[in-house]
Amino acid sequence: MKGVVQDQARSSRKSIAQRARESAGRSVMLRSFFIAAWAALLFLPFHGIRSALVLFAGIFAGLPVMQSAMRLGGPGEWMQRLPGFRAFTLRSFPFLRTSALPVFLLALFVLPFTLKDYYLDVLVMSGIYMLLALGLNVIVGFTGLLNLGFAAFYAIGAYTYALLNTKFGLGFWPSLPLSAVAATLSGLLLAVPALRLRGDYLAIVTLGFGEILRIVLNNWDSLTNGPNGISGIAPPFLFGISLGSLNFYYYLVLGLVLLSVLIIRRVKSSRVGRAWIAIRENEIAASSVGVNVTRYKLYAFAFGTFWAGIAGALFAAKMRFVSPESFTFMESVFILSMVILGGIGNIYGALAGAFILVLLPEALRDVQMYRMLLLGAGLVLLMIFRPQGILGGRKGVRIRG
Amino acid sequence: MLLQQLINGLTLGGVYAIIALGYTMVYGILELINFAHGEIYMLGAYLGIIFLGIFTSLGLTAANFPLALLLTVLMTVLFCSAYGFTMEKVAYKPLRNAPRLSPLISAIGVSIFLQNYVMLTQGATDKVFPYRYGETHIRFLSVDLTALQAAIIITSALLMTGLHLFQKTRMGKAMRATAQDKTMAALVGINVDTIISMTFIIGAGLAAVAGIMVASYYGIVNYSIGYMAGIKAFTAAVLGGIGSIPGAMLGGILLGLIESIGAAYISSEYKDVYAFIVLLIILLIRPSGILGGYSEEKV
Numbered sequence: 001m002k003g004v005v006q007d008q009a010r011s012s013r014k015s016i017a018q019r020a021r022e023s024a025g026r027s028v029m030l031r032s033f034f035i036a037a038w039a040a041l042l043f044l045p046f047h048g049i050r051s052a053l054v055l056f057a058g059i060f061a062g063l064p065v066m067q068s069a070m071r072l073g074g075p076g077e078w079m080q081r082l083p084g085f086r087a088f089t090l091r092s093f094p095f096l097r098t099s100a101l102p103v104f105l106l107a108l109f110v111l112p113f114t115l116k117d118y119y120l121d122v123l124v125m126s127g128i129y130m131l132l133a134l135g136l137n138v139i140v141g142f143t144g145l146l147n148l149g150f151a152a153f154y155a156i157g158a159y160t161y162a163l164l165n166t167k168f169g170l171g172f173w174p175s176l177p178l179s180a181v182a183a184t185l186s187g188l189l190l191a192v193p194a195l196r197l198r199g200d201y202l203a204i205v206t207l208g209f210g211e212i213l214r215i216v217l218n219n220w221d222s223l224t225n226g227p228n229g230i231s232g233i234a235p236p237f238l239f240g241i242s243l244g245s246l247n248f249y250y251y252l253v254l255g256l257v258l259l260s261v262l263i264i265r266r267v268k269s270s271r272v273g274r275a276w277i278a279i280r281e282n283e284i285a286a287s288s289v290g291v292n293v294t295r296y297k298l299y300a301f302a303f304g305t306f307w308a309g310i311a312g313a314l315f316a317a318k319m320r321f322v323s324p325e326s327f328t329f330m331e332s333v334f335i336l337s338m339v340i341l342g343g344i345g346n347i348y349g350a351l352a353g354a355f356i357l358v359l360l361p362e363a364l365r366d367v368q369m370y371r372m373l374l375l376g377a378g379l380v381l382l383m384i385f386r387p388q389g390i391l392g393g394r395k396g397v398r399i400r401g
Numbered sequence: 402m403l404l405q406q407l408i409n410g411l412t413l414g415g416v417y418a419i420i421a422l423g424y425t426m427v428y429g430i431l432e433l434i435n436f437a438h439g440e441i442y443m444l445g446a447y448l449g450i451i452f453l454g455i456f457t458s459l460g461l462t463a464a465n466f467p468l469a470l471l472l473t474v475l476m477t478v479l480f481c482s483a484y485g486f487t488m489e490k491v492a493y494k495p496l497r498n499a500p501r502l503s504p505l506i507s508a509i510g511v512s513i514f515l516q517n518y519v520m521l522t523q524g525a526t527d528k529v530f531p532y533r534y535g536e537t538h539i540r541f542l543s544v545d546l547t548a549l550q551a552a553i554i555i556t557s558a559l560l561m562t563g564l565h566l567f568q569k570t571r572m573g574k575a576m577r578a579t580a581q582d583k584t585m586a587a588l589v590g591i592n593v594d595t596i597i598s599m600t601f602i603i604g605a606g607l608a609a610v611a612g613i614m615v616a617s618y619y620g621i622v623n624y625s626i627g628y629m630a631g632i633k634a635f636t637a638a639v640l641g642g643i644g645s646i647p648g649a650m651l652g653g654i655l656l657g658l659i660e661s662i663g664a665a666y667i668s669s670e671y672k673d674v675y676a677f678i679v680l681l682i683i684l685l686i687r688p689s690g691i692l693g694g695y696s697e698e699k700v
Contacts, residue, residue, distance in 0.1 A: 042487060045451050045480055046522045146502050148509075193685045199502055200434050204635070205684055208677040211632070215677075219670045329628070333509055340506065373517040379510025383503045384495045 032063035108254060112247045120246050124318060126358035127253030128311050133338040133350035134260050135307030140336065141345035142268060143300035144280030145195075146203040149210025150335050153183040153305040155217065155327035157312020162230040162322045163223070172236035176313050183309025184302045191301035195294055210332055217324040229323025233316050249318050256314070257351070260307055264347055267303065276300055280345070330372070337375055340382060343389030352391055404544045406665045407658065412550045412618070414657020415557030419611040420634035421641070421649040422564060423485075423604025429580040429644035430600050432501070436508035437488060439631015440515040441481050441605045445612025446622040447519055448477040453531045474613055478606045485605025486598055494594075512628070520624040527621040553614045560607060561650050567603075568646065576600065580644065629673060633660075636680040642690030651691060 036059035040052040047055075112120055136150045157179040164170040164178060194205045217224045224230065235244030236252070243252075267273050275296040278286035287293045316322050338357050342349025361371045382389070420442050427435045456469040492511045496504040539546045567573045579586040579596045587593050615630070616622045633656060641652025656676060663675040683690060 038483075038487070042480075042483060045448055046519070146505070197684060197688060200432075200505055201684055201688060203502070203505065204434065204639075205681060207632070208680050212674055212677045212681075215671065215674050330513070333513065336506075369521065370517075372513055373521065376510045376512070376514030376517060380492045380507045380514070383499070383507040383510070384492075387499065387503055 028064050028067055032060055032067075035063060036060035105258075109251075112250050117246055120250055122359060122362050124246065124249045124253050126355050127250075127257050128314050128318070129335065129338060129354040129358050130257050130351050131253075131260055131307050131311040131314070132335045133342070133354040134257075134264055134347065135304040135311070136335050137339045137342075137345065137347065137350040138264065138267075138276075138304035138307075139300050140339055141350070142273060142276040142280060143297060144199075145297060145300065146199055147206045147304075148203045148329070148332055148336070149190075149206035149208070149213075150305075150308060151327040151329070151331035152206075152210040152213045153187055153308035154312045154315070154331070154335075155213060155322075155324070156186050157183045157309035158316040158322045158326070159217065159224065159230070159312070160309070161313040161316045162233050165233050165316075166230055172234070172313070172317050176310065179313035180306050180309035183312065184306045187301045187305030187308075188298060191298050195297045195301075207329065207332070210327075210329060214324050214327055214329075217327070224324070227324060229321055229325070231321045233320045233322070235317055235320065244320075249314075253314060256310060260310075261347060261351070268347070272296065272299055277345075334375070337379060339389075340379065341389055343391040344387075346389065346391045349389050349391035353389070402665075403662075406661050408544055408546055408550065410658035410661035411654065412553050412657070413661055414637075414654035415554050416611045416615055416618075416653075417630075417634050417637045417657050418650045418653025419557055419560055419607045420630060421637040421653045422561070422646060423608050424635050424638040425641075425643055425646060425649040426576075426600045426604050428638065429646075430576070430583075430597060431493070431497075431504070433493065433504045433508065434635065435493075435601075435604075436505065436631065437492075437511035437515060438604065438608060439627035439629075439634065440512050441485055441488075441627075442608040442612040442615075442630050442634075443519065443622075443624065443627030444484055444515065445477050445481045445609030446616035446626065447523060447528065447612075447624075448480055448609070449473055449613035449616050450528055450530055450622060452476045457531060474610065477613055478609045481605045481609030481612075482602040485601040485608075488605075489598060489601040494597075512631075516624055516627065523624065525624065527623050530616045530620050530622065549618060553618060556610065556614065560610060564603070564607070564646065572596075572599065632680075633676045636676045636683075639680060639688075639690055640683050642692040645690070645692045648690055648692035 036056045039059055040056035043055050044052045111123070115123070132150065132154060135153075136147060139145050139147050139150075160179040160182040161172070161175040164175045165172070170178075190206065190209050194202055194209075197205060218227050220226070235242055236248070237243065268276075275286070275291045276299075278289075278291055279293055279296060283293055315326070334357065338353035339350050340353070341357060342351065342353030357375075361368055367374070420438065423438045423441070424435060427433055427438070452473040453469065456473065461469045488511055492507045493504050496507055537548045539548060539551060568577065575586065575591045576596050576599065578589070578591060579593055583593055586596070611630075615626075634653065637652035637656040638649045639652070640656060641648025641650065643649075656679065659679060660672060660675050664672045
């Protein structure tokens with residue numbers, strides 16, 4: 001008797017489930033029809049009827065397949081399951097923390113002997129971007145202030161060295177700290193009035209600052225040679241020997257990145273760094289326990305832009321040429337994407353983000369054209385599915401003003 | 402000379418004002434700087450060229466079929482509204498409860514995506530608007546005004562009046578209520594999602610008209626025009642007081658005047674800088690703009 005009841009219950013449950021599945025199947029069909037038709041419609045003016053029809057067919061057929069794949073686990077779960085998306089920090093690599101760290105560093109030091117010049121060049125560029133990402137990470141990641149004009153400070157560093165060198169004949173070594181100081185001072189100059197603003201307004205002001213600087217660089221012909229830029233910048237010299245080789249730049253950049261990581265790590269865990277994070281987490285709570293919010297925000301701007309100045313001088317010395325074209329708004333977004341991709345507020349994330357975003361387009365030569373298109377789509381997807389970036393941990397960082 | 406510059410500024414300002422309306426409406430409701438709004442304007446300019454091209458290839462030029470222009474505007478508005486609607490659903494809606502700056506970054510992503518999409522499909526070089534119209538000159542008090550300029554000024558004024566009247570309708574009231582307080586609006590039975598979609602649809606439609614007007618005014622279009630126009634329109638919105646619709650109109654016209662007078666009397670090379678300087682000064686001195694009210698930050 002009991003068994004019969006159970007059987008009946010099971011069969012009726014099954015039929016309900018089945019019915020639900022059928023109607024769900026129908027609604028999936030309907031949904032994917034509408035989505036496919038809508039996408040094809042949006043596609044139509046720029047691609048013509050034939051491509052729109054192909055797109056329609058593709059989405060109409062592909063969407064149900066994708067949805068049933070998704071049903072095996074939500075998109076979030078899928079992402080979490082991918083090894084790369086695990087929430088890990090350096091702690092997940094115990095080998096890096098113990099005896100393997102010296103081996104890793106040694107490998108970095110012997111790398112130039114095994115790599116072709118082209119790869120070395122890419123590595124040097126990714127090193128320069130690492131410095132930029134580390135600097136921006138202090139402002140955006142630690143303190144939670146969105147800066148959309150970071151390329152401006154990069155430009156100030158680069159032009160400071162370019163001008164000091166070509167107009168006054170000053171060498172690289174004395175110019176490097178001067179470039180950093182110039183960037184820091186301009187960071188402070190912008191920050192003093194701008195920090196009174198809330199998050200998104202601050203972002204727009206930094207963007208405006210970046211654009212004004214770029215337009216001025218473009219038009220102040222007597223000083224900056226306008227859009228033609230400044231060429232003939234000298235490479236670094238040491239005891240009268242030119243150090244313009246790629247190998248030298250590699251070691252210089254490597255040394256500076258390692259140094260900056262060490263310094264930024266120390267600063268992050270200092271009183272100042274903890275104040276930054278307190279401000280990021282809750283500005284009002286931070287100020288109510290006695291953190292001087294404005295002062296620490298200024299520190300963050302100064303400290304972050306300092307590294308942009310260093311990176312700028314390195315860039316000018318390596319390229320031996322600077323022009324306003326290298327410091328557009330897109331450049332700022334590119335650096336910001338590195339920080340976001342790596343994980344906002346994570347030092348190693350900034351390194352990884354810079355490394356990936358410089359290397360990926362080089363590795364995928366064929367899709368180079370689509371680089372910025374993919375970057376744009378990637379930013380949207382990252383914000384929706386993984387706002388904490390690849391190394392950001394599970395909880396993620398809230399960015400606010 | 403001054404009067405001439407005022408007319409030029411008014412033309413430009415009308416266009417800025419129309420784009421600024423889209424910014425200010427979205428900001429009023431979502432507190433989001435819709436960074437990709439300028440790209441909708443750029444899409445509008447391109448779509449105008451594309452649809453005019455289609456009509457011409459069908460043998461319906463504006464010369465023998467004056468309705469072609471009107472139909473082009475209509476189609477462009479419809480498609481741009483669809484783009485605006487989709488943009489909100491795909492890139493902003495999933496982030497509605499995310500930290501404030503997440504949707505802003507998402508918007509930057511959309512902007513880069515759309516720019517490069519148009520660059521890849523339409524080429525990186527300038528596109529020429531298929532034909533010129535409205536080139537008859539109107540002489541008026543020593544001022545030289547083309548019919549096209551007059552049309553732009555009149556269209557802008559009509560659109561602004563239209564939006565002003567729309568505010569008085571049922572939907573417009575619902576929109577204002579949502580801008581004031583989303584939760585309360587939802588409690589009294591307003592479908593907030595619909596209102597937000599409507600905001601994007603209207604804003605995108607206005608930007609589309611602005612795109613066609615500018616494309617026919619300057620005669621050429623480039624995939625990168627959306628960025629600068631977007632920033633300038635945003636400046637206009639902030640200048641007038643972001644979230645305020647009359648403010649956006651006032652700000653747009655003021656900015657157009659500042660720019661054309663600055664270009665004529667100071668330096669035309671720095672034409673694009675004036676907007677940024679105005680933006681910085683306004684944000685630093687009076688972030689709430691000319692007509693904007695003071696809003697306390699909620700804890």
